[in-house]
Amino acid sequence: MTTSTDQLLTVGALAVDYRTGRQWTPAVRGVSLTVRAGEFVSLVGESGSGKTTLIQGALGLLPDAARITGGSIAYADVDVTGWNDRKMALVRGNYVGFVPQDPNTSLNPVKRIGTQVLEAVRFNRPRNDATAYREAALESLRTAGLTDAERVFHQYPHELSGGMKQRALIAIALAGQPRIIVADEPTSALDVTVQKRILDHLAGLRERLGIGILLVTHDLGVALERSDRILVMQSGEIVEEGPVAQVLAGATSDYTRRLLDAAPSRHAGRLQPRLPVRPAGPAGGPVLRADGLTRTYRLHGGRQLRALDDAGLIVRPGTTHAIVGESGAGKSTLAGILAGFHRPDTGTVHAGDHEITALGRKQLRDVRRDLQFVFQNPFTSLDPRFTVRRLIEEPLKAFGLPTGDRVGELLRAVALDEAFADRRPGQLSGGQRQRVAIARALALNPRIIVLDEAVSALDVSVQAQILQLLVDLQAERGLSYVFVTHDLGVVRLVADDVTVMKDGRVVETGPVGTVFREPAHDYTRQLLAAVPGAGLTPAGQV
Structure with missing residues (x-):
């Protein structure tokens, strides 16, 4: 497919409906967009805004339950509106390359990476020459940033890191030498540096090859930092469009302004509670202290992995201590040991006067009244068969405590109406589920709550609501938090102290202001430099 125009993709007033039962519901309502050669355009919006449906419509990948009801789609000067899948397959790959969100589901786990790239090369560049096919596949891997292309060519997906798998998807997208790349949340599951x-x-591909890029993301910080133009989508419509500077200086949509206000990278300093702060008690020792923790896992084949290596931290009463680092840094292993879920090989954990690492199961159960845990994913941490009432009552009944009006009290504490008590998790949004998980953790009036990536699966505006809720609860109840996260933007908002981990070791620890202003370790500096939109934070503030 060849053309001389620089307008690579033109979507005009596209409308898409979804079928639910016998009814058709609008999902995309008259959306228009363009992407030009060498242009980086970001399509921003939260879950349910219609971003993915719009992209699927433009690529001819809509599911059977969806239909285009109006508008047009053109690649360069060719109108492809109404083309069937066979004809659209000629466009996908050799004119537009698609990078899906999750490489763990998009790559075939039983095929080598080279085989999967070769399939894309053969389909998009027919030449009946095995040697040329192989060299083209290797060149795609190199262009995607995989310098050791020969080795990756022979590996399976499970042998690659998350970042390498995502690069393999980019290599597949590049196999047909496309003029435009559409990337649907390609980095949402990756660490900040990856x-x-x-x-x-x-x-870099845009600069070297003149490729147009359409990035679909819910992360406004990424969009603001990377784009030439931004389109903001809400409820199936474009509510804001313009160059980055224009959107930053004068967003016209209330929704865009809310997204800007909610983006962690746009904030400087800690969130302030909206409630009166509980008077501090007499000064005392730390509520939680870990020293010299090591933990080794035995892997398949007899190999060993040192997940923790002489790790420790101190949590002061009524404060939030963040643990940050990339995947594999040991954050979740440390959190599990702090909560008493796992025992370390060596080292100690003290919660107040109790040495958690020395307690038996019954004694540890009693300590758990004072130390609760909130998991990352509210979609899997709440039993889908239970009502919200039963979920919150369960810890109370487990300790023989009266339930009374506690469910209503706890729902009100996390800003949910009591009517939610009779719903099940499947009837709640992600933010509502996480509020229920927090209410459940509060049921036993703990002093300490460990939160393991508790907001990473949430949209930015819902994330902002949950973070403000945690700050308010801390002020009202004098809670101490251990907050595990890979997002330094979130750390700035909620934490007093921070511990930075890499490869199972603590590389830096201290007050958030000090560590952010004057990081002592190169790895911390790398993490700070990789925060999306960090350069857009008000100058001179931390």
């Missing part, structure tokens, strides 16, 4: 490398590489 995310930066992937986005840097996409930007």
Whole structure:
């Protein structure tokens, strides 16, 4: 497919409906967009805004339950509106390359990476020459940033890191030498430094090859930092469009302004409670202290993995201590040991006067009244068969405590109406589920709550609501938090102290202001430099 125009993709007033039962519901309502050669455009919106439906419609990948009811789609000067899947397959790959969100589901786990790239090369560049096919596949891997292309060619997906798998998807998208790349949340599951490398590489492809890029994301910080133009989508419509500077200086949509206000990278300093702060008690020792923790896992084949290596931290009463680092840093292992879920090989954990690491199961159960845990994913941490009432009552009944009006009290504490008590998790949004998980953790009036990536699965505006809720509860109840996260933007908002981990070791710890202003370790500096939109934070503030 060849053309001389620089307007690579033109979507005009596209409308898409979804079928639910016998009814058709609008999902995309008259949306228009363009992407030009060498242009980086971001489509921003939260879950349910219609971003993915719009992209699926433009690529001819809508499911059977969806239909286009109006508008047009053109690649360069060719109108492809109404083309069937066979004809659209000629466009996908050799004119537009698609990078899906999750490489764990998009790559075939039983095929080598080279085989999967070769399939894309053969389909998009027919030449009946095995040697040329192989060289083209290797060149795609190199162009995608995989310098050791020969080795990756022979590996399976499970043998690659998350960032390498995402680069393999980019290689497949590049196999047909496309003029435009559409990337649907390509970095949402990646660590911040890996995310930066992937986005840097996409930007480099634009510069070197003149490729147009359409990035679909819910992360406004990424969009603001990377884009030439931004389109903001809400409820199936474009509510804001313009160059980055224009959107930053004068967003016209209330929704865009709310997204800007909610983006962690746009904030400087800690969130302030909206409630009166509970008077501090007499000064005392730490509520939680870990010293010299090591933990080794035995892997398949007899190999060993040192997940923790002489790790420790101190949590002061009524404060939030963040643990940050990339995947594999040991954050979740440390959190599990702090909560008493796992025992370390060596080292100690003290919660107040109790040495958790020395307690038996019954004694540890009693300590758990004072130390609760909130998991990352509210979609899997709440039993889907139970009502909200039963979920919150369960810890109370387990300790023989009266339930009374506690469910209503706890729902009100997390800003949910009592009517939610009779619903099940499947009837709640992600933010509502996480509020229920927090209410459940509060049921036993603990002093300490460990939160393991508790907001990472949430949209930015819902994330902001949950973070404000945690700050308010801390002020009202004098809670102490251990907050595990990979997002330094979130750390700035909620934490007093921070511990930075890498490869199972603590590389830096201290007050958030000090660590952010004057990081002592190169790894901390790398994490700070990789925060999306960090350069857009008001100058001179931390």
